[in-house]
Amino acid sequence: MALIERAPAKINLSLDVLRKRADGLHDVEMIMTTIDLSDRVEMFSLQEDKIEISLESRFVPSDERNLAYKAAVAFKRRYGIKKGVHILIEKSIPVSAGLGGGSADAAAVLRGLNRLWNLNIPLDELAALGATIGADISFCVYGSTAIARGYGEKIEKLASPPPCWVVLAKPNIGVSTWKIFNRVNVDELYHPKTPLVIKALEEKDFPMLCANIGNSLESITCSMYPEVKQIKQAMQNIGASGVLMSGSGPTVYGLIEQESKARRIYNGMRGFCEEVYLVRITG
Template sequence: MAILEKAPAKINLSLDVLRKRDDGYHDVEMIMTSIDLADRIELEQLEEDRIEISLESRYVPNDERNLAYKAAQLFKKKYGIKKGVHIHIDKSIPVSAGLGGGSADAAGVLRGLNRLWSLEISLDELAELGSTIGADVAFCVYGNTAIARGYGEKIEQLPSPPPCWVVLAKPDIGVSTRTIFGQIDIGKLFHPDTTAILDALKEKNFSKLCSNVGNSLEEITFGLHPEVLRIKEAMVQAGATGVLMSGSGPTVYGLVEQQSKATRIFNGMRGFCEEVYLVRLLG
């Protein structure tokens, strides 16, 4: 019997880096929401005690470097599972894009294994387990809309954003989150108004939300990869509101209320880069 899990991508409505901790990590405050761009994960039990990953992507490893593999390994060890699993990942989320694709896959594996082996583990416990794999995994276990604090492991659910369309544009580059965080000078960072975004979500106020989305890491990524800034400028010029880089980049998104306008912007952005998507918010 195969278990199927949908693993949605996320975008950052805000990303604020607060301080560097003694352990080398940074304390962050991030508001994230799920979008209808998802990988699909199929899990099948193996009688032999091993983990297999299959997927069609030359950019994603199918061994212990893959976060989905790490999630399965951790799950089996934590709960004493001696059977194996074959995990097939159908990739739709771009790789190294700031959209949490690897984290979404790891979270999907944790949820899927919970169902495959009928363990009835709570999402809270799965999220705690996932937070040891990567900073966005805890959020991805829950999905929807939430604020993440600490290094990303402390999750508080939030009201969903006003309904809208999302245009995503990713240049043909990958961005290393580790490299971007290594460039941080806390004293020089821009800090978004997280409180204003929280208020906008509570009020379901689209224009207020768009006016306050912000990302502390944008200027660093723009400095290293000027093409990301050019895509943001092009999307603003095309008429999108709430335009922001997600995560450490390089994907830039724009929030748009009307479908016809979103479609126009989507078609216009395809002249700037190959990977352009038009999706709805899930969160």
């Protein structure tokens, strides 16, 4: 029997780096929401005790380095499963883009194996297991809109954003999250107004949301990759209401209320980079 899980991408409405911890990780405060750009993860149970990953992407490994593979290993180990699984991943989310594609795939595997083997494990427990694998996996287990604290493992659900369109523009580069965080000096960072983002969500106030989205890592990534700053400026010039880099980049997104305006901005951004997407917020 085949089982299919959608693995939606996320964007950061805010990303604040609060402090560096003794273990070398950083405490963060991030508001994330899902969008209707997703990978497709299909799982087949195997009698032989092994994990197989198949996907068509020269940028994503299909061995133990893959987060979906690590999620299957962790799941089987935690619950004493002796069966195997074949995982087929159809990628639509850009790789190393700041959109949480690998984390979304891993979360889909945790949810999918729970269903495939009829274990009825609560989402809270799956999210806690996901936190042992990668920082954004806990959020991706739940999806929707939430604030993540700690190193990303403490999740609190928030009100969904006001309905809007999202234009995503990704330059032809990949960004290493580790390299960006390695350059973080917390005292020199911009810190977004997270409480105002939360208020905008609660009041479904689109102008307030656009005025207060922010990302502590944006200046670091832009200094290393000038094309990210150029894409942001282009999207602002074309008329997107709220423009921000997602995650550690390099993808820049713009929030737009009207579909006709969103399509115009989407067409305009296609002159600046190859990977441009027009999607809706689903969180």
